[in-house]
Each structure stands twice: as structure tokens, then as C-alpha cells.
Amino acid sequence: MTSPKKIMIIAEHMKNELSPVSKELIACAKAIGKHILISLNTILIGENIDKAAKTLSQNGTQVTTIESEDLKSEPKISLLEIVGKILEPYIRNECPDIIIAGHTSFGLSFLPQLAIHLDASCITGVSKITKCEEKLIYTRLICNGKFETQVKPEKKITAITVLPGAFSSQTTAKTKLEKQIHIKANNVIKGPVILDRITQPAVSDSSFDNADVIVAAGQGIGQADNLDTIRSFSEIFQCSTIAGSRPLIDMGWLPYHYQVGITGKTVAPKMYIACGISGSSQHVAGMSGSEYIVAINSDPNAAIFNISDLCIVEDLLFFIHKVKKH
Structure with a gap:
């Protein structure tokens, strides 16, 4: 029997509320599941993320939460440091075949560098996934959206960012929260960009x-x-x-x-x-x-x-x- 391909999703949240794109990432993974056998694990990184994790678990995916006390320290560690000291070691241990993140400022800030560290194929802005000759084919827009190009990854690991709105999110049967992992990122080397805080704009328009x-x-x-x-x-x-x-x-x-x-x-x-x-x-x-x-x-x-x-x-x-x- 063919072993399932391990898919790892890096979900997004803000103030313990799951971002809409996270459900679309799950929909993308399930679209892949129509072509090949898969096992799905969704990762949440942050602090006080129980509510977001519970919402994820209602969408037919195993959920792994990764929390770190260092996220509460001042100054805040940068997102690239989170990838280097928290996420990357966990991914190496789990050995996923496909890593999925949103084509958002969050996903684009770390996934390309992570792909380099993992020697993975990196495909950004994926809008469609098909299969040809037993290989997954990823479609992305080029030339300011005028043309589509189809990409066949050659590396063992494929890391993709998914274009928001490309995959319709669907709520599926509840799945028990099977894992909760607590990791500390100690002795972090500060990078050139330090994330101090994320705030809403002072002026908003409803x-x-x-x-x-x-x-x-x-x-x-x-x-x-x-x-x-x-x-x-x-x-x-x-x-x-x-x-x-x-x-x-x-x-x-x-x-x-x-x-x-x-x-x-x-x-x-x-x-x-x-x-x-x-x-x-x-x-x-x-x-x-x-x-x-x-x-x-x-x-x-x-x-x-x-x-x-x-x-x-x-x-x-x-x-x-x-x-x-x-």
C-alpha cells in the first residue's frame, strides 16, 4: 500500500482568531488529497492560541500548536528567527513532503527562506493544483496575471504559498486536537529586522x-x-x-x-x-x-x-x- 504524503500547513491567526486564509490552506491540502493519499497536520505558532486551534480542529485536520515563552520577551524576536529557531527544527523532525502557507505578507516573510534551508522547491502564488504522469502540477499566474504557468517541482520537499481566494474553504467533521507542543527558543541571535508589535491602523474604514x-x-x-x-x-x-x-x-x-x-x-x-x-x-x-x-x-x-x-x-x-x- 502506498504511504500517504505528509502535508504540513502553517496557519495564520491574529489575536487568537483564525485568519480566513488558514481554512483556504486546508481546502488546498484537500484538493491535493483528490490526487494522492495524504496525511494532514496544521501548525499554529504563537501564544494563547487555544481558540484558534479549536477552530482549526473543526476543519478536518490534526492541529499542532507551538508556543514559546520567548515570544513574550522584549524586544520581540523577528519572524525569521521564529522560523530558524522554532519552526525549522520541528519540520526537519516531521519530514513533510509538502509545506503550505498563505501567499500573504506572513507566508512570504518566511517560507522562501525556509525552503532554502530545507533544500525544497519553492512555488509562490499557487492558484490551482493538478496531476500529470503521477506528478503534482502547480499553476501560478505570471506577467501581472495575464498568463498562467505550470510548475513541476523536482525536490523531495515542496513548499508553496497559496493565493487567497484560489481554494474555497469548507468546514468538515470535527477532529480531535491530537498534539500540543511547547517549545522555547533560547539564545536567539537577533536579526536585522525585529518585530516589536502588530497593531491596527490608527485610522480605519468600516x-x-x-x-x-x-x-x-x-x-x-x-x-x-x-x-x-x-x-x-x-x-x-x-x-x-x-x-x-x-x-x-x-x-x-x-x-x-x-x-x-x-x-x-x-x-x-x-x-x-x-x-x-x-x-x-x-x-x-x-x-x-x-x-x-x-x-x-x-x-x-x-x-x-x-x-x-x-x-x-x-x-x-x-x-x-x-x-x-x-
């Missing part, structure tokens, strides 16, 4: 939660002054608000709390209108759960059209002017 329609602006709007046009366009719809892609936020055209995407907010309104947004995987991950997606772009090959229900190829400002006129 309008995303209440909006039925989100009108999002990208670089295609041309200049910051055209945000007034986007705002007036959004006012056509009841219960609406505006949002922005990361380039707009990086240029300072909108505050950070308006950002949608991997490093911003994840939204799922009744309708999402993407104005001048190219459709990078980082942005799509934050809005692909929307019920209906409208994309307005002058580029007929824009990647955003691949996930849109209604595709409008037109000059953005001209189109908005015509809509408002009628």
Missing part, C-alpha cells in the same frame, strides 16, 4: 463591511485628481464606497485603509467595479469573492477580465462620463 457596491480605482485612472470622478461614480449606487489598488496607495493617492488585496483588505460585495485595474494576482486575491465583478479597462488583454462577469473595453473617464450623463 464602509467596506457595509457596502453592497465597491468602486475600486487603479493606476488606469491616470492622476490623483481623477479620484473625484471615481467618487462621484460610486455615488450613483446605493450603499457604495471606493477602494484602491496597491499602486495607488503606494503613490499616496488614497490612505492605506482603502487598499484591497493581499497586503490590504479582502472584500466580497454584491458588486465590485474595477476601474483602470490591471488585475494582478495580489489584487485579485482581495476581491475575487465578490458576487458580481465589472471591469473597465482600455486594455482588451487586461488580466482583470479573466475573472470579470462584465468586461468593458473603453477609456475609463469617457465611460464614466457617458454613464453619469444618462
